[in-house]
Amino acid sequence: MLGKLAVRNTKRNLKDYLIYLITITISFSLILAFNLIASSDEVVKLSSGMDSFKNVLTFVNIIIVFVVCFLINYTTRFMFEKRSKEFGTYMLLGIKKKEVARLLVMENILLGFLALILAIPLGFLFSQFVSLVIVKLLGIPEVIFISLNLISVGLLVIYFLAIYVLVLLNLLRRIRKMTVHDFLYFDKQNEKKMFRNNKKRNIIFMVSAVLGVSSLLLWNSRCSFENFSDESTMTYLMICVIMLIISIYGISATCADMLLSILLKSKKMKYQNDNLFVTRTFASKARTMSFTFGTLSMLILLSLLCLNFSSIYKGLYQTSIELTSPYDVEVFDWTQPFDDYKEYLDVIDEDYTIKETIEYNVYKEPKHQIQDYYNVQFYDYDPVMKLSDYNRLLKLRNMNTVELTEDEYFLVTDSQLLYKVEDNADMQTIQFANNELRLKGIDTKSFWYSMNNTGRFTVIVPDEYVQGLEISEEHLIVDTKEETTAKLEEKIDTELKHLLVVEDEDGTTHNEYYRVSVRGTVIEEQNTMTAIMASICLYIAFILISAVGTILAVQSLSDATKYKYRYQTLRRLGVNDKSLFKTIKKQLLILFGIPVVYSVIASFCMLASLNNVYNVLLANEFIYLFYFAGGLAIFFFIYGIYWIATYIGFKRNINEES
Known part of the structure; x- marks a missing residue:
């Protein structure tokens, strides 16, 4: 009985959480794709530097697993909050809380396994594309076919099980503490004003803003060649990061109230067009997810830094070669x-x-x-x-x-x-x-x-x-x-070993292969590092942007169904569809835009500061502006896809018959 009910509920909710399912599927498929690349003997043989790819990828996958875990945990908790009244009704009908918990676990496992099954063939296809990108970056004419291996699939399954075990245990812990009353009114409990004292809110906002500005100024003061040789620089940079994180969460927690207060003070602004409706809608949402907004801003900042770092690394390509081996x-x-x-x-x-x-x-x-x-x-x-x-x-x-x-x-x-x-x-x-x-x-x-x-x-x-x-x-x-190749250096090292291995008077030998430098080897190593850094930075950025877009999309689409009566009321008051959809656009732009603003400003300031260190190695002093613009273009392209999908789904939900 519970199994049939779980399958039915999963099918019924699949439409609302389609964006979530797509993102999870793509995330798992990218994890599989990069694992397949790292474990491929053909890829490792392309360059000696590819051996380090697996080690770097292991560390990156740990970060990705935490991000995916956060995404699934948040969405699962949100799904539970949205359907808490439904679960409370089940308990009133005599179904035990243990059975309700089992039902919810089964639904999430079904959704997760569907994503896992879809991720395997999709990940295999992605691996061919990633290998093609790596081969092109390495300047190799041959095409590498990545085979599907059980070790990489098994590793993906381990990641999947680890994520869902943690998420579901946390969900069960929450359910265990709840009563029937909690279930029935759970979706109402967070709809309250976070700051009842405007003075306290203003102080927190100002302190957060000062912390943010101070952290960026301190970051800029330490980003120079003179300070990079100072052992205390890393400590200062860590302090900057901590201050910036506190600032982001503080501003995210207070911005909704600040916006609403500013609007309500001006009658002209308050009653102009749909300003009051849009602002109150956003404020009611932001007050229940202020911590989430802070986390989303952090993820956006990290994604922009990854995109910018990828561009800077590619910009250092030619300079690195000339500094290491300008001659054949x-x-x-x-x-x-x-x-x-x-x-x-x-x-x-x-x-x-x-x-x-x-x-x-x-x-x-x-x-x-x-x-x-x-x-x-x-x-x-x-x-x-x-x-x-x-x-x-x-x-x-x-x-x-x-x-x-x-x-x-x-x-x-x-x-x-x-x-x-x-x-x-x-x-x-x-x-x-x-x-x-x-x-x-x-x-x-x-x-x-x-x-x-x-x-x-x-x-x-x-x-x-x-x-x-x-x-x-x-x-x-x-x-x-x-043009020389890495094989020449290997040949020199092998055939002239007697010149490159020195024996001391006590019989100790020292390898001095570093005394030989071949430009072809340096180019291959630089191509390898560029391919690794570019692909992994884009990998991280895509996962982070997708996580942010998915959370905002799921929130918005669920609200469209939950608060459909608001838009029906506007229609009854004479608002036509064109004006209504314009209001929805404005509402979604604010919701998607608020977490972006601070992150874009902070990432630009941090990149401009880093330019003090890297500008002497780049093509010109202002090339970082081009890198920043390119990173923003990639970010807004992916982010924009989620916004468009959310807008289309939002319109569909409010147009459906109740």
């Missing part, structure tokens, strides 16, 4: 300098056409006049290059060469460390080989991390000044006609 092949030695790189050239020449080779030395300037500003540990000298070698390297990269007079020197440094020496009066002149040299300029575009072993800066001087200086490193640069 680079080899250096600093422990035992040697003159002949013939063995390396022979290995490269087997598969590639060598166009040009450059050998250059890095010298030690023992006075270390500049090194002190960088606070470089383990080095007590300034790394120096002669001008002719530096200009040869510039020509190979099609960059403009540098000219120096006898009394000038040039500084090459990392753009992220430029603040340490820029506008430093003490560096305008240095003593070099009993001569005083003036600083001609500072360049960051030609810098790369392994330009010398200190990885911070290089002093460029006229050739004659390096005479008599000790050589600290010898470098080989190779320019090939063909």
